[in-house]
Amino acid sequence: MRHDSILSTIGHTPLISLDRICGDRIPAKVYGKVESFNPGQSAKDRAALYMIEQAEKKGLIKPGATLIEATSGNTGFSIAMIAAVKGYKCILTLSDKAGPEKRALMTALGAKIVLCPKDAAPEHPDSYYSRAEELAATIPNSFYLRQNWNLDNSGAHYASTGPEILEDTDGKVTHYVCCAGTGGTLSGTARYLKEKKPDVTIVGVDAYGSVLKKYWQTGIFDTNEIFSWKVEGLGKTIIPDNVAFDLIDEFIKVGDRAAALRVRELATREGMLLGYSSGAALEAVFAIRKQLTKDDVVVVLFPDHGSRYLGKVFNDDWMKEQGYLTPTGEPATYSVKHLQRMYRVYKRMYGRKIKQRLKLTSE
Numbered sequence: 001m002r003h004d005s006i007l008s009t010i011g012h013t014p015l016i017s018l019d020r021i022c023g024d025r026i027p028a029k030v031y032g033k034v035e036s037f038n039p040g041q042s043a044k045d046r047a048a049l050y051m052i053e054q055a056e057k058k059g060l061i062k063p064g065a066t067l068i069e070a071t072s073g074n075t076g077f078s079i080a081m082i083a084a085v086k087g088y089k090c091i092l093t094l095s096d097k098a099g100p101e102k103r104a105l106m107t108a109l110g111a112k113i114v115l116c117p118k119d120a121a122p123e124h125p126d127s128y129y130s131r132a133e134e135l136a137a138t139i140p141n142s143f144y145l146r147q148n149w150n151l152d153n154s155g156a157h158y159a160s161t162g163p164e165i166l167e168d169t170d171g172k173v174t175h176y177v178c179c180a181g182t183g184g185t186l187s188g189t190a191r192y193l194k195e196k197k198p199d200v201t202i203v204g205v206d207a208y209g210s211v212l213k214k215y216w217q218t219g220i221f222d223t224n225e226i227f228s229w230k231v232e233g234l235g236k237t238i239i240p241d242n243v244a245f246d247l248i249d250e251f252i253k254v255g256d257r258a259a260a261l262r263v264r265e266l267a268t269r270e271g272m273l274l275g276y277s278s279g280a281a282l283e284a285v286f287a288i289r290k291q292l293t294k295d296d297v298v299v300v301l302f303p304d305h306g307s308r309y310l311g312k313v314f315n316d317d318w319m320k321e322q323g324y325l326t327p328t329g330e331p332a333t334y335s336v337k338h339l340q341r342m343y344r345v346y347k348r349m350y351g352r353k354i355k356q357r358l359k360l361t362s363e
């Protein structure tokens with residue numbers, strides 16, 4: 001197939017059956033919507049292209065402009081790619097949570113990077129949001145995409161991801177499971193699917209340490225919910241306009257360990273090398289499995305490719321440092337059985353020591 005530029009290869013990603021990993025454990029038919037097939041290897045290609053082209057149509061981006069964005073990495077890569085093709089400059093403010101692989105990918109495409117501390121609160125002048133605002137205010141002829149608040153982000157998925165899922169499942173999709181960060185991928189797709197099939201169940205995926213689920217449940221922005229977590233792109237410590245809370249039927253929080261183990265399983269059982277948040281999304285399918293029947297068709301969206309996480313979830317040393325693998329390389333599952341066994345081992349070890357100490361002091 002011939003293309004005018006790399007940009008027209010964005011979208012139309014495949015739906016791939018997950019029979020090997022889900023077949024005998026999930027009663028429904030489960031498909032992965034594999035967004036790593038986009039040229040920038042993530043779902044963010046769709047959002048970045050749509051936000052930029054809508055802004056061009058509105059006259060907000062002029063020739064020679066500088067595109068600015070605060071990003072966890074993937075949006076930055078997509079904007080850098082589009083800027084290269086369209087002849088714009090690109091400056092990205094990035095949380096230092098993003099690994100060195102992600103940073104190198106962006107600079108390779110000609111983007112400039114401003115690295116910001118991951119633990120700075122959004123309103124802090126050093127946060128990647130504040131730094132992006134500052135750059136947009138000081139650089140002439142610049143456009144700050146604001147993916148959290150720019151509704152063209154979710155518009156991209158309403159226009160493409162939603163229709164693709166409905167068509168590729170022959171209208172049979174019953175559940176859509178998707179990570180929430182800015183909310184664009186979740187909300188835009190959900191809005192399209194609910195319009196066409198009102199009984200479809202929308203399952204959002206959130207991180208422990210993020211404020212989104214609590215806000216969905218209570219309408220309260222609870223800062224007590226916030227602590228740092230590891231899955232890049234998943235969850236938020238702000239409430240983005242792109243999260244359409246009213247479209248979400250269920251919100252599942254997934255932990256860093258479970259997501260890491262699940263994405264490694266996707267690689268070894270399905271041959272799919274995908275990003276950390278893809279593990280979180282699939283873990284959410286496992287979390288809802290008791291609600292599913294054999295007639296259900298679940299589509300779980302996998303946001304990006306695993307090559308960006310070779311130093312993290314696909315690195316055994318990193319996994320052991322986090323305690324997600326045992327020192328001998330087994331998954332650290334912490335099942336009730338495992339905890340009971342550990343309790344017996346520790347009781348035996350320390351019980352003996354305590355008895356010895358009691359003996360010594362009494363002598």
Ligand SMILES: Cc1ncc(COP(=O)(O)O)c(C=O)c1O
Nearest residue numbers: 180181182183184185233277303
């Ligand atoms: C790897 C990854 N997963 C999930 C998400 C969440 O997608 P969205 O921002 O559309 O909610 C992002 C967003 O940056 C991401 O980079």
